[in-house]
Structure formats: C-alpha cells, structure tokens
Amino acid sequence: MPRVTIARNILAANEEIAADVRRRLAAAGVRCINLMSGPGAGKTTLLERSVARLRGQLAVGVIEGDIETSLDAERIEAAGAQVVQINTRGACHLEAHMVRDALETLNLQRLDLLFIENIGNLVCPAAWDLGEDLRAVVVSTTEGDEKPAKYPQIFAAAQVLVLNKMDLLPYVDYDPERVCTQALAVNPGLQIFALSCRSGEGLDAWCDWLLAFTSKRSVTTARETPYIMGGAGS
Amino acid sequence: MPRVTIARNILAANEEIAADVRRRLAAAGVRCINLMSGPGAGKTTLLERSVARLRGQLAVGVIEGDIETSLDAERIEAAGAQVVQINTRGACHLEAHMVRDALETLNLQRLDLLFIENIGNLVCPAAWDLGEDLRAVVVSTTEGDEKPAKYPQIFAAAQVLVLNKMDLLPYVDYDPERVCTQALAVNPGLQIFALSCRSGEGLDAWCDWLLAFTSKRSVTTARETPYIMGGAGS
Numbered sequence: 001m002p003r004v005t006i007a008r009n010i011l012a013a014n015e016e017i018a019a020d021v022r023r024r025l026a027a028a029g030v031r032c033i034n035l036m037s038g039p040g041a042g043k044t045t046l047l048e049r050s051v052a053r054l055r056g057q058l059a060v061g062v063i064e065g066d067i068e069t070s071l072d073a074e075r076i077e078a079a080g081a082q083v084v085q086i087n088t089r090g091a092c093h094l095e096a097h098m099v100r101d102a103l104e105t106l107n108l109q110r111l112d113l114l115f116i117e118n119i120g121n122l123v124c125p126a127a128w129d130l131g132e133d134l135r136a137v138v139v140s141t142t143e144g145d146e147k148p149a150k151y152p153q154i155f156a157a158a159q160v161l162v163l164n165k166m167d168l169l170p171y172v173d174y175d176p177e178r179v180c181t182q183a184l185a186v187n188p189g190l191q192i193f194a195l196s197c198r199s200g201e202g203l204d205a206w207c208d209w210l211l212a213f214t215s216k217r218s219v220t221t222a223r224e225t226p227y228i229m230g231g232a233g234s
Numbered sequence: 235m236p237r238v239t240i241a242r243n244i245l246a247a248n249e250e251i252a253a254d255v256r257r258r259l260a261a262a263g264v265r266c267i268n269l270m271s272g273p274g275a276g277k278t279t280l281l282e283r284s285v286a287r288l289r290g291q292l293a294v295g296v297i298e299g300d301i302e303t304s305l306d307a308e309r310i311e312a313a314g315a316q317v318v319q320i321n322t323r324g325a326c327h328l329e330a331h332m333v334r335d336a337l338e339t340l341n342l343q344r345l346d347l348l349f350i351e352n353i354g355n356l357v358c359p360a361a362w363d364l365g366e367d368l369r370a371v372v373v374s375t376t377e378g379d380e381k382p383a384k385y386p387q388i389f390a391a392a393q394v395l396v397l398n399k400m401d402l403l404p405y406v407d408y409d410p411e412r413v414c415t416q417a418l419a420v421n422p423g424l425q426i427f428a429l430s431c432r433s434g435e436g437l438d439a440w441c442d443w444l445l446a447f448t449s450k451r452s453v454t455t456a457r458e459t460p461y462i463m464g465g466a467g468s
Contacts, residue, residue, distance in 0.1 A: 039272035039356045039385065040377025067357065069383050090387055092326065092357035120385070121357050122273045123301065123326035142376035142399065143274025149303050151273065151354070153324055165376065171405055 014128060017096035021103065021131025028108035030061075031214045032116065034132035036154060038147075039120030041140045042164040044072040045197040046206075047115055051079040053207050054113075058216055061111040063102045065094045065119050072117065082106055093124040096131055112214045122147070126154040134213070136160035141174045148182035155186045160193070162206070167196040248362060251330035255337065255365025262342035264295075265448045266350065268366035270388060272381075273354030275374045276398040278306040279431040280440075281349055285313040287441050288347075292450055295345045297336045299328045299353050306351065316340055327358040330365055346448045356381070360388040368447070370394035375408045382416035389420045394427070396440070401430040 025032050037043050044064075051060045061082040064073040073085035084102040086094065099116060106114070116132060118125040137158040139147050142165055148155045155161065161183050163176055176194060183190055193209070195202025259266050269277050278298075285294045295316040298307040307319035318336040320328065333350060340348070350366060352359040371392040373381050376399055382389045389395065395417050397410055410428060417424055427443070429436025 038274065038354065039381060040374075066384055068386055069380070071380050071383065090357075092355070119357065120272065121326070121355060123324075123353065123355050124358065140274075140376065142374065142402065144276075144278075146303070146305050147273060149305065150300055152302055168376065168402065168405055171402055 011127065014096045017100055018129040018131040021096055021099050022133075024103060025108070025114065025131065025133075028111070030108050030111045030114050032114045032130075032132045032134075033160075033213075034116045034118060034125075034130050034135045035138065036118045036122070036125045036135060036158070037120060037138035037140075038122040038143065041120075041138045041143065042197055043117050043120070043138050044075055046138060046162065046164060046195075047076050047081070047117060048079045049197050049200075049203055050115075050207060050210065051076060051081040053203060054210065055080050058211060058214060059110055059112045061106050061108075061114045063094075063099060063106075063114065063116045065098070065117055067091070067119060082111065088119060092119055092121050093128050094118050094130055095128055099130045112216065113210065122151045122154055126157045134159045136162060138162040138164050139179065140165040141168050141176070142172055145174045145176070145178045146182070148179060148186050152186045155183050155190070158187065159189065159191065161190050163192065163194040165196060165198070166194050166201055167199040245361065248330045251334055252363035252365040255330055255333050256367075258337060259342070259348065259365065259367075262345070264342050264345045264348050266348045266366045266368075267394075267447075268350045268352060268359075268364050268369045269372065270352045270356075270359045270369060270392070271354060271372035271374075272356040272377065275354070275372045275377065276431055277351050277354070277372050278309055280372060280396065280398060280429075281310050281315070281351060282313045283431050283434075283437055284441060284444065285310060285315045287437060288444065289314050292445060292448060293344055293346045295340050295342075295348045297328075297333060297340075297348065297350045299332070299351055301325070301353060310351075316345065322353060326353055326355050327362050328352050328364055329362055333364045346450065347444065356385045356388055360391040368393045370396055372396040372398050373413065374399040375402050375410070376406055379408045379410070379412045380416070382413060382420050386420045389417050389424070392421065392424065394425050397426065397428040399430060399432070400428050400435055401433040 035043050062076045063084050065086045067088050070085045073083045077083045084105050086098050116130055135158040137154050180192055193206050195206055271277050296310045297318050299320045301322050304319045307317045311317045318339050320332050350364055369392040371388050414426055427440050429440055
C-alpha cells in the first residue's frame with residue numbers, strides 16, 4: 001500500500017536528519033528538550049517563566065513552532081531567550097528538517113539548553129524525532145484527567161510529564177492522581193512535575209531539574225521520587 | 235512529488251465517501267454536526283449536557299471518535315443518546331469511511347440529530363469532510379485567547395464557534411472579545427456561543443439553536459446577532 005510505504009520513507013528520512021541535529025547539538029554542548037502538548041496547555045508560559053527564572057544561570061534558546069503568527073516567539077524573546085520562529089502554515093507537527101534549518105540562525109556556542117516548542121497537538125508530534133535529548137509533554141488541570149488513557153502515544157514517547165495550571169484545581173473536576181496513575185501505566189519511567197505558571201508553585205523544582213539536566217547543578221531529589229507534586233511544601 | 239499526489243487522492247476518495255454519508259443522512263432526515271476542538275476543551279461534556287437537556291424534544295445520536303478508550307461513549311450513553319465508538323488507534327482525525335461504517339450500527343430512523351465528536355486536535359480534522367451539515371469548533375477560556383490567529387484553518391472551516399468554560403473566566407487571563415474578533419477576522423460568518431457546561435450559563439441559547447437547526451423549533455434570535463455571549467441575562 002503506497003501510503004504506508006511513503007510514510008515510512010518520510011519517517012526514515014526524518015530520523016537521519018534528526019540524528020544530524022543531535023550530533024550538532026552534542027558537539028556544541030547544547031542539551032535539547034522537545035516540548036509537546038495540546039493547544040493551550042501552557043507550553044509558552046512555562047518557557048517564559050523558565051527563561052526568566054534561569055537568567056544568569058543558564059543560557060536558553062527556543063525554537064518556536066506555530067502554524068501561524070509569531071506571537072509566542074515575541075513573548076519568549078521578551079523573557080530573554082534566543083528565539084527562532086518556525087511557521088508550518090498548516091502542518092500539524094514539527095519535523096527534523098525544520099529544526100535543522102532553524103539551527104542555522106541560532107548561536108549554539110552561546111547556549112546551554114535549547115527548547116523546541118512543538119505545534120499544539122497531543123497526537124501527531126509523538127511520531128517525529130527532532131534530534132532532542134528528551135521529550136516533555138505538558139497537560140493542564142483544565143483539560144480533563146483522562147488524557148494519558150485517551151492519547152497514550154505521546155505519553156509513551158516522553159520522559160517527562162508536566163502537570164500545569166495546578167492553581168485552577170479548586171475550580172475544576174480534575175484528579176491529578178488519576179492522571180499520574182494513567183501516565184505511569186503507559187510509561188513507568190515518566191518523571192512528573194506538578195506546577196502552576198501563574199502562582200509559581202512547583203517552578204523551583206522544575207528549574208532545579210533543568211539545571212541538573214544541563215549539568216549546571218548536581219542532580220536533585222527529582223530522580224529519587226517517581227514524581228513531584230507541587231513545590232517543596234506539598 | 236508523490237506525497238502530495240497521494241494525499242490528494244486520499245482526500246478525493248474521502249470526499250466521495252463523505253458525499254455518500256451526506257446523502258444517507260439527508261434521506262433519513264437526520265441533521266449532522268461535526269464537533270471539533272483541541273484535547274480537553276469540553277466536547278464530551280457539551281454533548282452530555284445537550285443530550286440531557288434535549289431529551290424528549292430531540293432524538294440525538296453520537297459517533298464518538300477517540301484514539302483509544304470508550305470513556306467518552308460511556309458518558310454520552312449514560313446521558314441518553316444512541317452512541318457508536320470509533321477508536322482510531324493512533325490516527326489524529328476521523329475520516330468519512332469511519333463515519334460510513336459507524337452509520338451501520340445506528341438506527342437513523344430514530345434520530346433527529348447526529349453529532350460526530352472528532353479526535354481532540356485543533357489542526358488535522360479541519361481538512362476532512364465527514365458528510366456533516368455543519369462544523370462546530372469548541373475552545374475554552376483556559377486555552378489562551380490567541381487560538382483563532384494561531385490555528386486559523388479550523389476556524390475557517392467551521393460555521394459555529396462555542397466558547398466553553400466561561401465559569402473559569404475570573405481565574406484566567408483570557409479576553410473573550412479578542413477570541414471573537416480573531417475568529418470573525420478568519421471567518422466573518424461564524425456564529426458564536428459562549429457558555430459554561432459546569433454552571434449551565436448559555437446552554438439554553440445553544441439548545442434553542444440546536445432545535446432550530448433540526449427544524450424542531452422556529453429560528454431563534456441566534457441568526458440575528460453575530461454572536462451570543464453568555465445566556466439570556468448577560
């Protein structure tokens with residue numbers, strides 16, 4: 001069936017380019033996270049807050065993927081990161097060749113950590129290797145707590161799960177434990193952070209982990225617990 | 235380029251099947267709405283509430299599209315609708331052949347209105363005609379108010395926009411007017427309903443409109459205004 005054959009060829013070509021991206025980033029000493037979520041889970045706000053908190057400790061770059069507009073890139077740039085905008089003009093996920101092209105406009109020697117903010121889509125990005133070291137998926141407390149069961153591929157493809165908008169928990173029917181249980185059933189190795197970009201709850205643990213991930217700080221307790229719910233106090 | 239050619243063939247084949255679905259629904263006197271949104275905007279809850287409110291006035295059926303699980307179908311069935319579950323096992327949108335197959339298990343003679351709940355995805359479903367009479371896209375106040383600018387295709391492809399989770403407005407940074415302005419810039423003909431499935435605000439206007447759409451009640455004021463914000467009192 002030609003459709004499957006060609007899809008395989010495209011994915012194989014993507015993997016070759018992703019391997020090239022991975023080599024270039026490793027050679028420059030840049031760690032890379034592919035950030036994925038459905039629309040509006042808070043990827044951009046998480047990046048804004050992370051970039052601002054890590055300023056002076058970590059040089060962060062962002063490849064910002066959107067179907068249209070440069071609204072998100074402008075927000076991230078204002079927070080103090082090197083940014084490149086990719087507009088896919090309708091495509092539902094980023095592919096490795098887009099990242100390879102975007103690298104040309106970044107000064108890798110000046111970066112410690114590169115985020116790739118994927119298109120807001122909880123389905124298609126899961127299949128595409130972008131040359132990242134790690135994939136993080138963001139869900140929010142307003143999306144319903146059955147997402148890992150309904151969209152298992154993206155949770156299986158990630159190493160980190162961020163549960164965002166914890167400040168809205170009192171106003172929604174959402175059980176964070178249910179989400180964690182479902183996510184760990186799909187992927188027992190997932191590291192989970194619960195936080196709120198609005199209140200700041202949990203952002204310290206997340207930023208500590210980013211520093212450890214980029215070897216700018218020794219490994220924190222993050223690896224000792226299956227997941228971190230909220231900040232240090234909860 | 236083979237990828238494009240084959241994609242066109244697939245879309246053309248889809249349109250033929252969609253036309254067949256449309257003929258069969260029209261012959262049975264069933265009106266059909268393709269309900270689209272990102273993950274967790276509240277499509278299933280909107281259907282639950284609509285089915286429950288319209289019980290006795292309108293016979294509603296639902297074709298429930300999910301990548302995995304029958305969680306949503308169980309909720310809708312409990313609310314009192316004829317339901318068929320489609321599991322796409324990874325595919326990011328419904329296609330017309332899936333709807334055609336699902337029709338075999340529904341008693342169309344006993345239906346006035348058929349909803350097709352698409353996969354939670356604000357990108358890919360826009361390109362696929364399912365044989366519906368009308369497309370409605372649901373966004374929620376927790377997703378960020380720049381969605382129509384960032385995902386214009388799905389707003390351009392719809393006739394109705396539902397702004398859900400209006401009860402959460404006090405707790406989020408979200409400007410409903412901005413969303414409406416952006417959506418109407420992409421698609422000036424959009425009819426917009428603002429509502430909350432949790433508080434019930436705006437559901438009367440939505441259900442009145444569904445009754446008018448299925449010719450079970452004369453056309454309401456809905457067509458006279460560009461959009462309805464909230465219920466009758468707001």
